[in-house]
Amino acid sequence: KDSSNNESAKNAEHAVMIELVKGVLTTPTVTSSIYGFDGGILKTxxxxxxxxxRTIRFDFFSGETFTNAEVQVTIEGMTFNTNDYYSISGWTHLTSDQISNNGHTLTFTGSNRGVSDIAFELHDKLMPAPGTYLIKFKADADGPGTARSFSEEQFITLIILPPA
Structure with a gap:
């Protein structure tokens, strides 16, 4: 439901899946309501x-307490590299083992930060061809194979404009 209490049509894209893993009923990690560019305010x-x-900053606030969490961020149109940063309790360079999918996906594990802001800062990125590009987030609050599973994927949008 939106802020006006209007309910959207039900469809497979927005379905919630509950799965049984190793005899434990898992439920999706609660999604965050605060995420986006410049401190989690802007969605585009x-x-x-x-x-x-020089820098592109975006933030993802956890929707519930993280204990050994896994967070995945996928970016279209650009790639992550070890000159980029993330911050949970201080700014840290990405490492090559956290980057996959030809540079488009960042995965980090072991976050025990609780409900907090996870900030990302991309450095010296050349903007791609005009178009719309998504940055997607999902999190598993307690790591793979435990009581929680990955949250619904959330995204923010980069709109790349042609030169004026």
Missing amino acids: KQLVTGSTQ
Whole structure:
């Protein structure tokens, strides 16, 4: 339901799956209501194709307490590298073992930070061709194979504009 209490149509894209793993009933990690660019406020950001952005900052606030959590972030149109950062309790460079999917996916595990802001900062990125590109988040609050499973995927949008 939206803020006006209107209920959207039910469809497979928004279905919640509950699965039985090793005899334990798992439920999805609670999604966050605060995430996005510039401190979790904006869900879209417009940039110009061919420009190089010194930094692009976006945040994901956990929807519930994290204990040995796994977080995955996938980015379209650009790639992560070891010059980029994330922050849970201080800014840390990404490591090559956290980056997969030809640089498009970041996965990190072991977050025990509780309900908090996980910030990301991309550095010196060349903006791709004009279009709409998604940055997607999902989290498993207690790590793989335990009581929680991955949350519903949430996303923010980069809109890349042609030069003026």
